[in-house]
Each structure stands twice: as C-alpha cells, then as structure tokens.
Amino acid sequence: MDRLSRRALLRGVGTAGFLAAVAGCGVPPAYVRPGERKAPDRSAADDSLTFANWPLYIDVDDHDKQRRPTLDAFERRTGISVTYTEEINDNDEFFGKISPALMNHQTTGRDLIVISDWMCSRFVRLGWVQEMDRSRQPNVAKHLDPLLLKPAFDPGRKHCVPWQSGITGIAYNRRKLGREIKHTGDLWAADLKGRVTLLAGMDEAFALLMQGEGVDITRWTADDFHRMTDRVAALVRAQHIRRFTGNDYIKDLSSGDVLAAQAYSGDVIQLKADNPDIEFVVPEEGAELWSESLMIPDLAAHKRNAERLVDYYYEPAVAAELATWVNYVCPVPAARDVLASAKDKETAALAEDPLIFPDDGMRGRLAIARDISAEERPELAKEWNGIVGL
Template identity: 75%
Template sequence: MPVNRKTSPPSRRSLLRALGGGAALGALAGCGVPAAYVGPGDRAGADLSATDKRLTWANWPLYIDTDDEDSTRRPTLEAFEKRAGISVDYIEEINDNDEFFGKISPSLMNHQRTGRDLIVISDWMCARFVRLGWVQEMDRSRQPNVVKYLDPLLSSPAFDPGRKSSVPWQSGITGIAYNRRKVGREIRHVSDLWADDLKGRVTLLSGLDEAFALLMQANGVDIRKWRADDFHQVCDQVERQVRRGQIRRFTGNDYIKDLAGGDVLACQA
C-alpha cells in the first residue's frame, strides 16, 4: 500500500497482534467476522470434473515457469493441459494477500462461488481460510504425487494438521532485488537500502511477515523467537526511513513493475 500521511495508521499494538501468527489469526477469523464462518457440513462443493474440463487458477506474478524465448508460454502448464485434457485459465491477479482476501471474501462468506478453482495465498492467509471453514478436505487418493513427494517439513503445519486442506505451491525466501547497472554496486545488506543515493527509490513489502522478518534478521534477531522489543525497533527504523523519504511505497508483488520500469532501484522481493 502507498505511504499515506493523511490517514491514521494502524496502531503498533494491532500490527504486533497481526504479526504474531497463529493466535492472532484465530482471533481475526473467529471474532472479526463471526457470520462468515462455514460449518463442516456446508463446505463440500459439487465434483464437476467428469463433465467440466476447465480450471481457473489465480496465482501471483512470476510464480510459474515461462519459456526462455517466449515469456507468454508456460511449459509446465502446457504439459499439464496436454496430459490431463483440462483447459486452464491462468490468471496472475494476486498482488497482496489482504487485497485478494477483500476481493473474494464477500462471495465466500455468502456461500457463493468465487469463479476460481485454485488460489495461491501465503500460509498465514491460508490459515485464515481454514479457520473460517472456507476450505474442504482433499481426497489424497486422487493426489498420489502429493503423498509421494511432499517435503516432510511442509507436511503438517499448525493451521492445517496433516495437510488435509491445502498443498504447498512454493516455499521460498524474501530477499532484496536491485538494478545493479543503475545502482553501480552490489547490495548485500538491508542497511544498504538506506543509502542517500537510493532516496525515494526503495520499496518494502506490505506483508508484515515478509517485510519485518527480513528487517529483524538484519538486526541480528532470530526470527523464530523474536520479542516485542525487536518489533518496535523495526517500526522505529521503518518510520524513520518513511519520514526522510527513503521509502517510495509499500507493495505487493507489483514491485516487479517498479523495478523493471526504473522507478525503483532496490526493493524487498
């Protein structure tokens, strides 16, 4: 989201709760919109796979392989369509978890179709969907590759014990992307983002888990057991960089356009 000095920002207390993980997500799902909860008996959707050979898949930009010579082609997706006989409408429409949640949640809380068969969201947002009852258990007998190849480290997250209602699409890292040709040097540390010659041409991610985890690590914090003081230290650092105009804006995956277009020289990515 853009930096906006005209509106009151959320309190540090609310941000701290949001970043805290499991318990906070349960509170958001349980009491924020109680009428949105869907009971176990109402979660099953009709299986139309025998007659409907189309699939709509909502994903993030740059989250699937493309052909080296033709970026509009997606070899893995094309291979799937040929092998399965299923036509896939692949939409790169997810820029930010909260933004996408706001887009489809009205349909889900009213037991209506979203128009999408598959969605890819971050694990903490997936936790919210699970706790709201917006997902149903998958039939693993129809997914032998999941059973055979799923990394044991990802097989039973706290929000989905036994991984019954979700499947990991990617597991990766948040890092720093930059235009070395224009910057004229390597960027090796978060502190490098605060250089004077990058003023106004740096972006951070809007997702607290991604943005703050990297910033905390830069402060030498073990992010598996961070404390409130670590959080407040990062808040102070970010606020200071916002006030001095160092940070252009906070983004979802649309940092890609800023970086490619030259408006941004370095960013969380």
Template identity: 70%
Template structure:
C-alpha cells in the first residue's frame, strides 16, 4: 500500500492547481481564527485519519490496534481511526475546500507528507500544538527532524514516522555493489533502472547525486537534474517511473536498481536478503510524514495527548517494530535493544530504523518547493515522466 504520495495527473499541479480548478483562491487563515471550542473535557474522543498499514495491528485480529487500545484504556479517550489517506493531493482536495471556507473537517488529527504539511502550514490551516502539555515530544523528538524549513521548531507538526529515500538494488543479480547515485547511469544498468514519479519524492536524491545542497537547492539545480534525466529517458536508460510499485519490479528482477524508501526495503529483505538499500555517498533524503491538527478541530487537547503518547519511547518502539520506518524517537532504540527479544534487538541495530552517526552525516532534509515554484517545476517534471 502507498504510504507516500505518487504525484501524478491533476495532483501534480499542487494545492493551488486543485483549488483553482474549483474556481476558488486559497486563503490564509490568521492564527486567532483557527481554534474552535475545545470539547475534549466533555467528549472523551477524537478522530484520527492516517494512511493504510501505518500502525501496529494484532497478529490474530488485524482489526485491533494494540497501541490505540492501550491509549484508550489509559486515558478513557476513544479513537475513531480511519485509513482514508491514500494520496496527499487527493486528501488535500477532500478537506481543503472546507478549511479554506472556515469550516470544520470532522478530523482532529491527520497524517500527511511534510511537503504537503508545508502547504497546510503556509495557508494557516493547522493549529499550533501545546508543547507545554507534550513533554514526551519535547524530550524525545529526533533533533534532526526538529527544524524543517516550513515549520521551524515543529510548532504545528510532529513526525509520525520518518524515512530515507535512497537506492535499492539486487546485489546478486547485478553482480557488484552500488554506492553512488551516479552509478545508476552506468551502461550495464540501461533499461534496468526506475525512478520515482513524484516530483517531491524523486528530485532531492537526484540533486544530491549532482552534489547540490538540498537544504537550499536552486532552480538551476532542478533544471540540471531535469536535463540529465530527460536525456536518460530518451535513450531508454530509465525503464520507467513508479510509485511504490517499484517493489514488485525489484522483487521480480525486472529492474536491478531503483530509487526506493528505506522501510519498503526492510520488508523486501525478509524474502530476499540479496536486496540492499544504500544511502548514497553523495547523500540521501531524510523525510517525514507528520501529524497535524486541522483548524476548528473540536478535540484538540485529546489529539495532543495522543500525539504525546506516541512519543513515549515504549510506545514508539512498539510502532517502530511494526512499520519498520525510521523511528522519530531515538530513545525507542534502547527499549528494543533491552527487550530480551532477539528479533527486536536486531531491529534496534538496523540503521534504516535507527540511523547511526555515520549514516546521519549523509542525510539531509530537502527544502520544500514553494507555491510560486511548483506549477512550472511540476510541468517540466511531469513532461519528462510522460515521455
């Protein structure tokens, strides 16, 4: 199931494009107009919208979610949990019109990728969280995820899970190691390479391969990448552009190397240990999908409690053991290491879940594409993807 957006079609035009199609201009909401009457004290409930397969489930009954059940038992707050987010832009189109018109969206907590979270923050469509009441977030949030350009200090957002965009390849089938993004263009990989189709997903790693600083990349960096990739598409070096379906191509041997997400590869390795994930020498992208509280949410305090609950190291460890993405709570590593369970202890040592110092030195969080840049960049990138 897709956990990150595949940016295609109308969605690639971004937030402005979706709303313009409705004949309505996006409107900024001042901070003072974002809150509704908080009913948390009277109504012990909240509604939480997430991606599919992005929370722990019971082995015997997948309808049960142990960590959510434990939260309810501890606090008395029931959680209406939905898996309705399959694509960032699609979800934006679903709730955006109401938020733009100052109406509630009947969701107290949502999870979107950080590039989409940037739009919500810039439009003023999400509320600041009360960090004084979130001691676990304040004490345990990974410092490397603390200061995204779109939300310095993480005042409006908190990472749910994080991940790395890098290179996956089948070492046995390829017959050699890959350590650099530039090696994807080697002659023996012609027709056996896939790239991600999403603009926000694909571009940062490719820029890093060209030596660009993705924390402050320029339009020249972007167009240099596009020039290179367009040439590789025309010569049929690149087999195709994918969403998360690169997993099937790599597992079947139809491709030998591809852009990939760290959490997906951990799951692939369980069936094929010859599949490897590499953070390239030039660097890999560290990204997150973050929790947001929409404007006029009626159970803000309850939502803040749930966010803080998932930042308890023991709870974060339980979630990390199930989803296998980069855990945004480094302290959860000790919990897994000391669990007495061999499999969990091994997970604690996996740098794709808990990046070590050497790996962290090669990770960077790309600056997001601004609304002024997005239309022209999406047009160019989608033109290449569609060749």
C-alpha cells in the first residue's frame, strides 16, 4: 500500500523567515492574545465540522475508497457531519495557506487540523490555536500515552492531541550489511562509507543525531547543535554520507544502493512487509518520539464538535481500528489489548509490533525533543541547510 511521509522538509529558514519578513512590511504583529481566539460556537445549532488532514492518514474501506469506517461511525453515532479534506501535504506549505487568516484574526474555515508537533509549537507560540476543554474529553484524559503528555512547547497537551505518533530511528539491510546496528555511531563505520543517508529536514534529523552524541534532547543547547553539525559536515566532506533525503530513502534501501538510513518507523513497517531483511532500530543512546497532532484553530466555528471528534479517536477500540490501517505508533496504549483479542491473526499480530506499540525497553529510550525556538531557527537553519545543500 502506498504511503506518504507526513514528515515534511524544512525549506530555507521556513516560517521563521516568513514571519520576520511580514513584520518588516507593515503587517500587524502575528501573535493573537487569548481573549481574541474564540468565536461563537455554532456546534449546538449546526451538527457539522471541517477536518483537514494529510493524505492516506485515516482508515478507508477496502471496497470503497471514499468511505472511512471510523469517521462514518462517528457521524452515525453523533449526527455530526464531517467534511474531511486531505489538503495537508507539507507543514510549511499549509502554514503559508492558512497563516494570512490567522494573523489577521480571520477564520480559516477549518475546525480541526493535523500538523507535525514542531509546527504545532509555532502555532502555540503565536496564539493561533485554542485550548481544548479536557472536561469534555474523558478518553483523552484517560488514554493518552504518558510519553506524549508533556512536550516542551505545550505542557499537558492543552492545545493539541496526537493523531498518530512515530519514531525517527535507523533502518538498515541486515543481510547485506552482515552485522547489527545498535548505536547511531555504527553508521559512521568504514564499511558504510557512501552507503548511508540522513534526512534533509532539520526538524526531522537533528534530534537522533544529537542523541548519538549523548545529548539529552529534552534540553539541548545551541552548543550541542553546533557539535552535531560539525560531525555531520566532516562526514559529508569525507563522502561518508551518500546524500540527504526526504521519503525517498525508501527506494534507496529497497534497491540496495543504501545499506542504512535515518528513517521513520511507520515507513519501515511497509518496507519490512516487502523485504524482511530490512530492520528498524532505536539506538541504545535513544531516538526521537514525535507526533502529528490535532489542533483547533482560532475562531473555529464548531469547537465543541471538534472536541468530540478528538475524544472519539481516543476510545481504545477506535484507536485500534485506525492503527491497523496507518501503522504508526498508536498514541493510545490501551488499543493494544483490543488488537490482541482480535480473531484475525494478522490483526492480533499488530499488538506485538514494537513499531506500533513500543515495548518497555524501547519506550525507555524514546524522548520528545525540545523544539527549536523562533529566535534560534534562522541561525540553525542556515547552518544545517549549508551542510545539506538546501
């Protein structure tokens, strides 16, 4: 089944540069104060909501690709009609699409969106999203994975709730390499010269590489970043790193042109189905746990309906049904028991897949990276992109 990576490349200085530019062009300050974020909620009188997501990121019916079983079930149960759009193909692109409305205190026309947490952090800082009412979301309060509860940019997950999660680790062809990879530093061994790829996007790449240097990514510093880039730059000069990639590392691994790659856990599940020699490893030093999260933008017209939909997807049975299709790390650990009890053997086997439900050993090596602040981003992006060649 074809999949699209939800981890987008950072282009240039990205949105930080965009915000700096508009600030110098007579555009009003982008920050929205708390009292200006809500609109009159029409949920009670209008049983509808608009939900913007990424392509191929929800379950579909095997016989009718226009049907989405979990979403259809929500509509039948609640009477709420959901307009579901697959319009998010890149975090920066979507930011550019809706930011003019948000910074000018206008509605985006969307009640619920899904974006990567590093982009969520910017929305939170800018005041472009509303707090969710957890008193109306008992499933989120009960079932959200504790590992995902306290990102630095949004302690307690007041403004966002993970849709799906994943791990940035290392994928490699164990048979062709002829040995195991257990540490990030194993990528720099002589037998991998010219056969390694790293991710091109700074937000996607930096955390794992820092962890390989022994850095606690929950509190990394600029000095940690510079030491990491010094090492990467030296490896580029030595032609050890074959290239920097987006999601196309999948093709490189499949063809055998590359033996090891910085990779996303959800992609490797699909790779392993086609090639059992491909392994995914969370290095001993650790790997980054990331999410793409649900958020309610400012002035959303159906906030209560959106909160109901978010809470619905945190019912373990619903989360389990979604997990069987998307194959990313499920943010609802209780869904594991639902899958384990399935009569279908393939479905039950998913409960034992550590790339969907990480085991205790793996969980102990996962961490959510401190996000890159708006002040840090221009300098760090310039440094990183100079190495990558963006």
